[in-house]
Amino acid sequence: MTLKISELEAKKLIILIYIIGSLGFSIKFTHNFFQYLTPLTLIFTTILIFLFHQDSFKVKEIIIFSFVYLFTFCIEVAGVQTGAVFGNYYYGIGLGPKLFDTPLMIGINWLFLSYITASISNRLINSNWLLKIAFASFLMLFYDVVVELVADFLGMWYWQSSIIPIQNYVVWFFVSFFIQSIYYVAKIRFNNPLSFLIYFSQMLFLLIVFIVKNFIYD
Numbered sequence: 001m002t003l004k005i006s007e008l009e010a011k012k013l014i015i016l017i018y019i020i021g022s023l024g025f026s027i028k029f030t031h032n033f034f035q036y037l038t039p040l041t042l043i044f045t046t047i048l049i050f051l052f053h054q055d056s057f058k059v060k061e062i063i064i065f066s067f068v069y070l071f072t073f074c075i076e077v078a079g080v081q082t083g084a085v086f087g088n089y090y091y092g093i094g095l096g097p098k099l100f101d102t103p104l105m106i107g108i109n110w111l112f113l114s115y116i117t118a119s120i121s122n123r124l125i126n127s128n129w130l131l132k133i134a135f136a137s138f139l140m141l142f143y144d145v146v147v148e149l150v151a152d153f154l155g156m157w158y159w160q161s162s163i164i165p166i167q168n169y170v171v172w173f174f175v176s177f178f179i180q181s182i183y184y185v186a187k188i189r190f191n192n193p194l195s196f197l198i199y200f201s202q203m204l205f206l207l208i209v210f211i212v213k214n215f216i217y218d
Contacts, residue, residue: 007193010048014194017041018201022208025154026216035155039096039105045198046112054191064186065111068179072110075175077102086172087165094155113140114179118188119195121180133180139199140176141169146206153213 005013021041024034055061077100079085095103114136121136148164151157183190 005048005051007052010052010194011197014045014048014197014201017045018205022205025209026212028217032155035092035094038094038154038156039103042095042105042108042112046108049112049115049192049194049198052192052194055189060186061188064182064188065115068111068114068182069107072175072179073102073104073107076106083160086168088160089157090160091157092152092155094151094157110175110179113143114176114183115190116192116195116199117143117176118180118183119190119192120199122190123196129184133177133184136180137173137176140180141173143199143202144169144172146203146210150206150209150213153209153217 021034021037024030024037050057075085079087080090080101083089091098091101091103091106095105095109097104117136117139120139121132125132125135147154147156148168152159
């Protein structure tokens with residue numbers, strides 16, 4: 001039995017997910033409950049993305065995606081344990097179960113984000129390979145800049161200092177650039193029809209949550 005879903009149905013599902021998420025985090029009664037739902041949402045959205053991967057999955061792609069998951073998870077473990085990578089921070093409940101104080105889902109988050117940004121960059125930039133890699137990396141960095149505004153409110157992670165170190169953004173960009181470079185060198189084709197919608201839905205969701213956090217809850 002194969003799961004069949006049209007592109008239109010998938011896009012409707014994505015919009016519905018982010019609408020429900022926006023409402024759930026906006027209501028004090030359901031706010032904490034929706035923190036526990038975030039990992040499930042990430043898993044479901046990642047499955048949707050992979051269902052619309054334009055090529056059939058080859059061994060090469062499985063190896064590369066597995067490497068991205070393991071590499072970023074290990075980077076995050078090092079970051080949490082030492083504070084030397086991104087700065088001093090710790091994870092909350094918002095990304096689910098942890099190993100070495102690091103959510104198992106964080107590697108999925110990096111993989112998911114690097115995939116959709118690679119797809120967006122691939123659609124917008126055709127010729128210049130360096131610009132393509134840099135633009136995808138910038139989209140990943142921009143996501144981090146935005147999500148940092150509400151990460152604590154979403155129960156994802158917390159900084160030990162009230163000021164997020166510049167080091168965090170610098171390392172984020174270079175890790176992103178490294179991942180995008182691997183995708184390019186491996187010649188993985190990214191042309192996913194859901195990528196734009198998911199990225200901009202996330203941006204809109206984070207904007208709504210930011211407004212709720214700063215102007216409604218306070």
